[in-house]
Amino acid sequence: MTAPKTTAPKKLFVRTYGCQMNVYDSERMTAALAAQGYAATGTPEDADLVLLNTCHIREKAAEKVYSEIGRLKRLKAARPGMAIGVAGCVAQAEGAEMLSRAPAVDFVVGPQAYHRLPALLDRVGRGERPVETEFPEEDKFEHLPADRRARRAPAAFLTVQEGCDKFCAFCVVPYTRGAEVSRPAGRIEAEARDLVARGVVEITLLGQNVNAYRDGEGVTLAALLRRLARIEGLERLRYTTSHPNDMADDLIEAHALEPKLMPYLHLPVQAGSDRVLKAMNRRHTAAGYLRLIERIRAARPDMALSGDFIVGFPGETEADFAETLALVEAVGYAQAYSFAYSSRPGTPAADRRQVAEAEKSDRLRRLQALLARQQAAFQASLVGRTLPVLLEKPGREPGQVAGRSPYLNAVHLEADPALLGRIVPARILAAGPNSLAGALAA
Ligand code: SAH
Ligand code: SF4
Ligand code: F3S
Numbered sequence: 488m489t490a491p492k493t494t495a496p497k498k499l500f501v502r503t504y505g506c507q508m509n510v511y512d513s514e515r516m517t518a519a520l521a522a523q524g525y526a527a528t529g530t531p532e533d534a535d536l537v538l539l540n541t542c543h544i545r546e547k548a549a550e551k552v553y554s555e556i557g558r559l560k561r562l563k564a565a566r567p568g569m570a571i572g573v574a575g576c577v578a579q580a581e582g583a584e585m586l587s588r589a590p591a592v593d594f595v596v597g598p599q600a601y602h603r604l605p606a607l608l609d610r611v612g613r614g615e616r617p618v619e620t621e622f623p624e625e626d627k628f629e630h631l632p633a634d635r636r637a638r639r640a641p642a643a644f645l646t647v648q649e650g651c652d653k654f655c656a657f658c659v660v661p662y663t664r665g666a667e668v669s670r671p672a673g674r675i676e677a678e679a680r681d682l683v684a685r686g687v688v689e690i691t692l693l694g695q696n697v698n699a700y701r702d703g704e705g706v707t708l709a710a711l712l713r714r715l716a717r718i719e720g721l722e723r724l725r726y727t728t729s730h731p732n733d734m735a736d737d738l739i740e741a742h743a744l745e746p747k748l749m750p751y752l753h754l755p756v757q758a759g760s761d762r763v764l765k766a767m768n769r770r771h772t773a774a775g776y777l778r779l780i781e782r783i784r785a786a787r788p789d790m791a792l793s794g795d796f797i798v799g800f801p802g803e804t805e806a807d808f809a810e811t812l813a814l815v816e817a818v819g820y821a822q823a824y825s826f827a828y829s830s831r832p833g834t835p836a837a838d839r840r841q842v843a844e845a846e847k848s849d850r851l852r853r854l855q856a857l858l859a860r861q862q863a864a865f866q867a868s869l870v871g872r873t874l875p876v877l878l879e880k881p882g883r884e885p886g887q888v889a890g891r892s893p894y895l896n897a898v899h900l901e902a903d904p905a906l907l908g909r910i911v912p913a914r915i916l917a918a919g920p921n922s923l924a925g926a927l928a929a
Contacts, residue, residue, distance in 0.1 A: 499525035500534035504551060505542025507727065508693050509575055511644040513540045515631045516574065516601050522632050523605050531562060536570045536608075541577035543659045545829035549577050553589060560591040570611050572596060576663035580833075582620045592616070598649075598664055599623060602630035622665045629674070633681060641879055641908040642723075642891070643687045647675050647711065648694030653730065655757070656768045656836040657797060657828060660695055667699055672706040672714060679715050686908055689723035689877055689891075690715065697726045698733040709737035716747040722910055723877065723893075727753045728795075731771045734779055743786040750787050751821070751895045754780075755795035759814030760807035763800055768835070773814050780818055791821035791865065791894035798854055799828040799847030801839035808850050815857055821865040821894060823858045827851045859920070866896060866918035873928045874898070876913040878906050897922035 499520050503513040516538065517527055531537050537559055542548040556571065563569045570593040573585055579597035586592055593611050596604065597620035610617045628646070650665045651658075679690055692712070694700055700708040712724055724747050731754060742748055758764055759773045783790055796815075798808060815823075827847040830837045869892070876890040876898045883889075888902040890913075899922055900913050913925035 496524055496526040497535040498528040498533055499536045499538065500528050500531045501538045501540060502531075502555065503540045504548060505540075505544065505575065507644050507691070508646055508649070508695070509540045509542065511646050511693055512574070512598065512601060513538075514644075515628070515633075516540070516604060518633060519601065519604055519631050523608065531559060535568060536572065538572045538574055541573060541575035543576035543580045543663050543831070545826065546831070547829070549580075552577050556589045556591055560589075563591055570594070570608075572607070572611075574598070574601065576659065579620050579663040580659060583618045586616050586618065594618070595620065597621075599627055602627040626668075626670065628670060633678065639682065639685045639687055641687060641877060642689040642691070643682050644691050644693050645675065645678055645682065646670070646693045647708075647726075648697050648700040651695045652699075653696065653732075653770075654768060654835075656766065657800060657831065657834055659831045659834060662833060664695055667696060669694075669700045669702045672702045672704070672711050675711065676714060676718070679721065680718055683718055683720045688721065688908060688910065689725070690721060692724070692726040694726070695728065696730045696733060698729040698735065698738055707735060707737055709735065709741040712738075712741055712748060713745055716745050721747070723747060723749050725749050725751060725895075729754050731756065731769075731776050731779055734783070739783055739786045742783065742790065749893045749895070750789050751791045751793065751893065752783065753793040753795075754783075756814065757795060757797050758800065758803070758807070759811035760803070761810075763803050763807045763810075766802055766836075766839075767797075767800060773810065777814070777817055789894075792818060793822045793895075794818070794820055794824070796823065796825040796854060796858075797828050798825065798850040799842040801828070801836050801841055803828075803842055803850075808854075811854065812857060815854070815861070819865075820858060820861050822862055825851060825854050825858060863918070863920055865894075866920070866923060869894070869896065869915045869923060870918050871915065873912050873914045874925075875910050876900070876925065877910045878902060878908065880907065892923070898925045899923070900925040900927060902927055 501513045503509050541552045572594045574596045578595045585595050594607050595618040599622045600619040603619050607617050648669045650667045651661045652667045654661050698708050756776045761772045874892045878888045878890040880889050882899050886901050890898050912928040914928045915923050915925045917924040
């Protein structure tokens, strides 16, 4: 089913919240709607269709959506033809409830139903307010047109796996994204080749549990990475997010063998106390995680590690929290994300006895201070070295270009914009808290 194509292009504004998978999905939805005659616009003010691609991971993330809808409601009052759609994980979690809580919303579409967008818009055109939150059997990506923009940024995301079977006690993702599904390796390779043909030199494979990837023919993430590494013109590969329990031997080995695989690994541990990890249903221990890190560093000694942490999980004591700090000290992270536990409706931990807010924010402040010190130390350790930097976009100052090191540090340097999309050697001159300053090396 396709909507009739209008002569004057309609305008689409997409706002994306949450994780990189939402970024990728927004690109795919934009491409799908381009085929329906929608041209992307940078502001909601002149949009005929506003799509909010939402995140449900913490309460604040979900609440943002309702304040945005509140602002859009006023725009819509002035422009009656405008439609508002809610996609993403809040859409999946709340479904039809959204329509009653937010009367300005015209339709709701969950992450596994994006290929149904054209049909949904037809129904909106007929005055309905459809809700599509089924988990259909078909693979949505096979029914979503590829992103065909001629010129692309040199680094791209590519979703290879979606969903989660782990059910950590704090997390909504298994409910909003559904069960783990891996896309066939052949389709992924075709999409990667297409990206490379359009100027992409770095691809980050995405999955909620990307290292649990295993397609119908038994291809593992390591095998997939090695297959993609053979694509000529593709210079860098990354993958995120990994779960410690799925860090298979062949994947660790791939880091030793495959030079295109970048030395940066996001490997969330969440907490350093085994008691808390058990209550979180993480199914790994702190010591097990540290042993894993040791094996990874044996394969790739310069691996930059990143992680996610939750403080103030129900039942976490000060002594438990001290074990998180100790684990962070033991690992030495290049970069990390940390959050105060946010109770999510429908998850097992939501009904447990909560840690006081003041305690949570105090622990978060202390953890973040430690992580910031480690990040600064890592950045400083790169000063004086010459690193290959992928030049991704114009920098803030004229004449400046911004790129990424193999370790994912942002690097700013003076360079001819004609070099965008190239990997150049850069000498690191100085380190700031969040980026490096460099100069082209001869
Ligand atoms: N699949 C990934 C990450 C998913 S969500 C993994 O397993 O690690 C990203 C991060 O958000 C999580 O790693 C966790 O640190 C954080 N998070 C998830 N649920 C949360 C909650 N209820 N409160 C606070 N942080 C949460
Ligand atoms: Fe959430 Fe845990 Fe699954 Fe990660 S592994 S998405 S934290 S349930
Ligand atoms: Fe948020 Fe859904 Fe991603 S809850 S973090 S948008 S998987």
